[in-house]
Amino acid sequence: MERALKIDQLYVSYLGNQVVKDITFSVEKGSLVGIIGPNGAGKSTMMKAVLNLIAKDKGEVEVFGEPLKKWKKRIAYVPQRSDIDWDFPITVFDVVLLGTYPNLGLFKRPSKADRKWAHECLKTVGMDAFSNRQIGELSGGQQQRVFLARALAQNAELFFLDEPFVGIDVASEETIIHILRDLKNEGKTILVVHHDLSKAESYFDHLLLLNKNMIQYGASEEVLQPEVITKAYANQFSFLQTKGVNVTS
Amino acid sequence: MNMFEFFQALFQYEFLQKALFTSVVVGVICGIVGCFIILRGMALMGDAISHAVLPGVAISYMLGINFFFGAVITGVLTAVGIGYVSQNSRIKHDMAIGIMFTSMFAVGIVIITMMKSSADLYHILFGNVLAVRMSDMWITLGIGVLVIGLVVIFYKELLVSTFDPTMAQSYGLPNKWIHYALMAVLTMVTVASLQTVGIVLVVAMLITPAATAYLLTNRLSVMIYLSAALGIVASVFGLYFSFTYNLASGATIVLVSAFLFAMAFFFSPSQGLVWKAHKSRRNRLELMRK
Numbered sequence: 001m002e003r004a005l006k007i008d009q010l011y012v013s014y015l016g017n018q019v020v021k022d023i024t025f026s027v028e029k030g031s032l033v034g035i036i037g038p039n040g041a042g043k044s045t046m047m048k049a050v051l052n053l054i055a056k057d058k059g060e061v062e063v064f065g066e067p068l069k070k071w072k073k074r075i076a077y078v079p080q081r082s083d084i085d086w087d088f089p090i091t092v093f094d095v096v097l098l099g100t101y102p103n104l105g106l107f108k109r110p111s112k113a114d115r116k117w118a119h120e121c122l123k124t125v126g127m128d129a130f131s132n133r134q135i136g137e138l139s140g141g142q143q144q145r146v147f148l149a150r151a152l153a154q155n156a157e158l159f160f161l162d163e164p165f166v167g168i169d170v171a172s173e174e175t176i177i178h179i180l181r182d183l184k185n186e187g188k189t190i191l192v193v194h195h196d197l198s199k200a201e202s203y204f205d206h207l208l209l210l211n212k213n214m215i216q217y218g219a220s221e222e223v224l225q226p227e228v229i230t231k232a233y234a235n236q237f238s239f240l241q242t243k244g245v246n247v248t249s
Numbered sequence: 250m251n252m253f254e255f256f257q258a259l260f261q262y263e264f265l266q267k268a269l270f271t272s273v274v275v276g277v278i279c280g281i282v283g284c285f286i287i288l289r290g291m292a293l294m295g296d297a298i299s300h301a302v303l304p305g306v307a308i309s310y311m312l313g314i315n316f317f318f319g320a321v322i323t324g325v326l327t328a329v330g331i332g333y334v335s336q337n338s339r340i341k342h343d344m345a346i347g348i349m350f351t352s353m354f355a356v357g358i359v360i361i362t363m364m365k366s367s368a369d370l371y372h373i374l375f376g377n378v379l380a381v382r383m384s385d386m387w388i389t390l391g392i393g394v395l396v397i398g399l400v401v402i403f404y405k406e407l408l409v410s411t412f413d414p415t416m417a418q419s420y421g422l423p424n425k426w427i428h429y430a431l432m433a434v435l436t437m438v439t440v441a442s443l444q445t446v447g448i449v450l451v452v453a454m455l456i457t458p459a460a461t462a463y464l465l466t467n468r469l470s471v472m473i474y475l476s477a478a479l480g481i482v483a484s485v486f487g488l489y490f491s492f493t494y495n496l497a498s499g500a501t502i503v504l505v506s507a508f509l510f511a512m513a514f515f516f517s518p519s520q521g522l523v524w525k526a527h528k529s530r531r532n533r534l535e536l537m538r539k
């Protein structure tokens with residue numbers, strides 16, 4: 001199997017505190033990877049550092065054996081909902097069209113073919129009926145689907161999604177996970193920051209469990225063992241135990 | 250004097266033609282640049298930069314060079330200074346803006362007072378569009394062509410980096426340089442506006458037409474055209490009132506602009522307060538009837 005992504009000894013600090021320590025793992029092409037861990041475990045921070053969106057203290061990132069820089073335009077990133085100004089004067093279709101921008105040269109405008117492609121991507125996520133709506137008029141799930149359509153429009157090889165399932169409806173969640181599986185079957189590599197352990201095994205084939213340090217990376221069923229999970233969620237578990245919940249099973 | 254007489258005067262007096270031409274160009278470029286300023290949440294920054302060109306203008310006068318150069322230098326220096334202070338201390342962005350621009354403005358006032366020409370200070374602060382010289386007109390036109398050219402060429406990049414800076418950065422756009430380029434453009438627009446509205450009121454021409462357009466459309470491209478058009482309307486009518494009633498041109502232009510904003514605020518089809526109130530009242534009545 002070809003190696004799509006290799007992270008070597010990644011360290012990141014925020015305001016002088018180390019929030020991500022010594023992360024080393026590699027992802028095979030065509031994997032659907034969930035990044036899980038408790039609140040404040042540095043999941044989003046790690047993703048941003050991998051993409052060079054924030055400075056890292058140390059660490060190497062390789063994409064298909066080459067520096068990240070060479071692959072920038074073939075990597076689609078779907079930000080957290082809270083990072084977007086939903087009042088911005090932009091329509092649903094124009095958001096999706098942004099996905100074609102990375103592969104257009106300077107001075108170039110999207111062509112007819114680009115517009116047609118953007119429309120198809122919008123259809124894939126089932127949002128083509130909302131084409132002319134202002135982006136803020138949609139529900140959270142619909143907005144997330146539009147941003148996924150934008151990622152599709154980018155014709156990317158790697159997809160990074162930051163908490164795509166937060167605050168969205170069940171139908172949208174199913175649509176999104178369905179599309180991610182299709183992408184995986186096409187040989188695309190997908191990393192998703194996710195917080196809901198209950199669905200982690202059914203959604204992802206690999207999991208990266210974090211709590212500032214890397215706890216474990218591997219096939220989902222291996223990572224979702226009680227003794228592994230406990231290492232990351234130790235604090236929460238001791239809280240649960242004081243409440244009389246038995247988590248040692 | 251009615252509109253007809255104003256047009257007659259327009260054909261008669263060259264100074265009035267120059268004034269009208271300059272104000273229209275300023276209306277257009279302030280309208281265009283203003284859209285990006287407000288969507289990037291930099292309205293306060295616009296205010297700061299426009300004030301911070303004062304020392305540059307003063308020093309240029311003193312050295313006998315065109316004030317365009319001095320203004321751009323102090324304007325960009327202030328933008329860099331604000332960024333430096335807020336990124337390297339617990340001082341928040343708005344605090345840094347407040348400190349830096351008032352300091353620069355004060356420096357400018359001191360220099361101009363030392364030059365003992367308070368008349369010039371008055372015109373720089375409040376504009377004097379009826380005294381526009383041929384050279385000012387050309388500078389304004391040059392800046393206008395440059396600004397429109399830049400926005401047309403880099404529209405795509407400006408749109409992405411304004412709407413979703415994270416995406417822009419992830420595919421390799423230099424957000425930081427786009428920011429400073431925009432600051433440089435902002436100082437140039439301020440220089441172009443010195444004659445028509447003056448330093449103190451430039452920010453109104455940047456923000457008010459753009460904000461009015463923002464209430465009227467859901468598309469950035471439409472917003473830019475609308476904002477430029479509103480800028481023109483404000484400039485033409487403002488100049489008319491200024492000429493007719495012998496009022497400061499900056500003030501009349503800004504007031505026309507503010508009036509247009511108020512109309513949009515209350516009557517905009519999608520965002521207007523009046524329609525919103527009307528709709529919710531109708532909904533309530535309908536529910537009562539059921």
